[in-house]
Amino acid sequence: MHARPARGALRSAAIVATVAGTLTWAPAATAQPSEPTPSSPAAVTETPALDAGSIAITTKDTTGDALTGAEFLLLDSGGQEAGRGKTDGQGKLTFPDLAPGVYRLKETASSSPLHDVVADQDVIVTPGAATRLTVTDPFKAAHLVLKAVDAKTGAPLAGAMVNIGTDNTSLLTLTTGPKGTTAGDLPMNSSKTSFWATQTKAPTGYRPAKATKLFTTVPGTTATVTFTNSKKTTTPPAPDTPGRPADKPIDRTPTTNPHKRPADKSGNTSTPEASTTQTKDAHDLSASSAPAGEHTASQSPTGSLAHTGTDATPWLLGGAGVLILSGAAAVVAARRRPDPSHGQDHPADN
Numbered sequence: 001m002h003a004r005p006a007r008g009a010l011r012s013a014a015i016v017a018t019v020a021g022t023l024t025w026a027p028a029a030t031a032q033p034s035e036p037t038p039s040s041p042a043a044v045t046e047t048p049a050l051d052a053g054s055i056a057i058t059t060k061d062t063t064g065d066a067l068t069g070a071e072f073l074l075l076d077s078g079g080q081e082a083g084r085g086k087t088d089g090q091g092k093l094t095f096p097d098l099a100p101g102v103y104r105l106k107e108t109a110s111s112s113p114l115h116d117v118v119a120d121q122d123v124i125v126t127p128g129a130a131t132r133l134t135v136t137d138p139f140k141a142a143h144l145v146l147k148a149v150d151a152k153t154g155a156p157l158a159g160a161m162v163n164i165g166t167d168n169t170s171l172l173t174l175t176t177g178p179k180g181t182t183a184g185d186l187p188m189n190s191s192k193t194s195f196w197a198t199q200t201k202a203p204t205g206y207r208p209a210k211a212t213k214l215f216t217t218v219p220g221t222t223a224t225v226t227f228t229n230s231k232k233t234t235t236p237p238a239p240d241t242p243g244r245p246a247d248k249p250i251d252r253t254p255t256t257n258p259h260k261r262p263a264d265k266s267g268n269t270s271t272p273e274a275s276t277t278q279t280k281d282a283h284d285l286s287a288s289s290a291p292a293g294e295h296t297a298s299q300s301p302t303g304s305l306a307h308t309g310t311d312a313t314p315w316l317l318g319g320a321g322v323l324i325l326s327g328a329a330a331v332v333a334a335r336r337r338p339d340p341s342h343g344q345d346h347p348a349d350n
Contacts, residue, residue, distance in 0.1 A: 051128035052097045055083075055105070059091040059135045061115055062189060066091030067137055069111030074123075075104040086111075100127045107135065114191055114219040116140045139188040140220040146183065147226040148176045148203060156180020157229055161201035166193060173200075188219040197225050207232055 059070045067087060074083040074095050082103060083095040102124055107117040115137040125131055148160030160176040164186065174182045186195060194216045202208035206229035217223040 051100075053100055053125035053127055054098055054130045055095040055103065055123055055125060056130050056132045057087065057093045057095075057105075057135055058133070059087045059093070059137065061112075061137050062139060063191075067110060067112060067115065069109075070107060070135070070137065071109040071111065073106045073108055075106070077102050079104075094130075098125045100125050105133070107137075110137045112137070114139055139190065141185040142188055142193070142217040142219055143222040144174075144184050144186050144217075145181065145222060145224045146174050146176060146197070147181050147224065148199075149180060149226060149228055150206075151228040151230040157203040157206065159201070159203040160199060160227055160229065162197050162199050162225075162227065164195060164197045166195050171195075175201075176203075186217070186223075188217075192216060192218050195223075197227075199227050199229075202229050205232060206230060 055074065057072060059067045061067060066089075068089050068091060070087045070091070070093075072085060072087075072093060073081065076082045076099075082098065085093045085095070087093045102122055104120060105123050106120050110117050116139070118135055118137060123131055123133060144164065146160075146162055146164075148157040148162075149155060150157060156176075157180050158176055158178050160180075161173065162175075163170055163173050164184075165171045171186060172184050174184050176182050186193075194214065197213040197215070199209045209227045209229055213225050213227070215223055215225060
């Protein structure tokens with residue numbers, strides 16, 4: 001009755017020996033089934049699993065406000081999508097359970113009409129750690145259209161140069177083209193920014209606009225600034241009349257009084273009117289002082305000495321005095337002369 005189990009045990013031992021490559025026979029006296037031999041530790045090799053990492057993103061703008069709904073795409077080193085998501089109400093997004101390595105992070109949308117997306121960047125994931133990353137979305141630039149026109153006709157003007165800035169900072173300089181317009185982008189640092197525009201050069205033949213333009217704009221919008229310029233006014237020269245000589249310049253040099261005589265050597269000056277008056281007075285005096293029948297001395301014309309320019313009044317007065325004295329002496333001499341009739345006998349007396 002025990003022969004059949006014994007033959008089954010011998011057959012099993014032969015199979016095991018064949019698999020192991022060694023023919024080993026179990027003792028024939030053993031009738032009980034053998035227990036399995038425990039495996040050697042060197043016979044089993046296990047590879048330990050790597051620890052996963054993660055990426056934690058916080059999104060905000062340049063003022064520090066959190067951006068909700070910003071969309072991101074994560075690619076592995078092979079360019080395959082490793083994750084996709086949007087930031088929550090606090091501007092946060094996490095990509096968990098990532099194998100260590102280098103990933104490419106793309107912001108596909110900012111979900112805000114005022115903000116722009118950032119450039120793509122590489123992120124390194126380390127085993128068992130969270131890589132924290134802050135993404136700051138910039139404000140979109142504002143678009144500026146600049147124009148220059150004629151103040152009267154509204155025609156476009158080329159060559160107008162305008163400087164644009166904010167606060168005390170100059171940002172850019174624009175010059176109008178042949179159509180009188182030009183454009184540029186203004187960097188924005190807030191949701192609303194005030195700018196100034198000053199014309200630094202006017203179009204040819206026009207006066208520069210002195211007023212500074214002030215305007216306020218928001219990111220992602222277009223602002224238009226227009227400068228008006230007036231033409232320079234020039235006075236044309238008066239046309240010359242045919243046959244008419246050119247007007248001579250007027251000599252405004254002060255002239256001397258034609259009626260005033262030049263000063264003599266003694267520094268005295270006299271006018272013809274004063275000399276004539278003095279001469280007339282001297283003539284009247286000499287005429288009244290001369291005795292009857294006496295002829296007065298000839299008068300000097302114009303009452304002045306010839307070619308000397310000296311006043312003749314003292315000479316006339318002196319001459320008149322001499323004439324008076326001569327007349328008086330003649331009268332006295334005539335009275336003292338003896339009568340020829342005295343001392344002669346008259347015929348009647350004899």
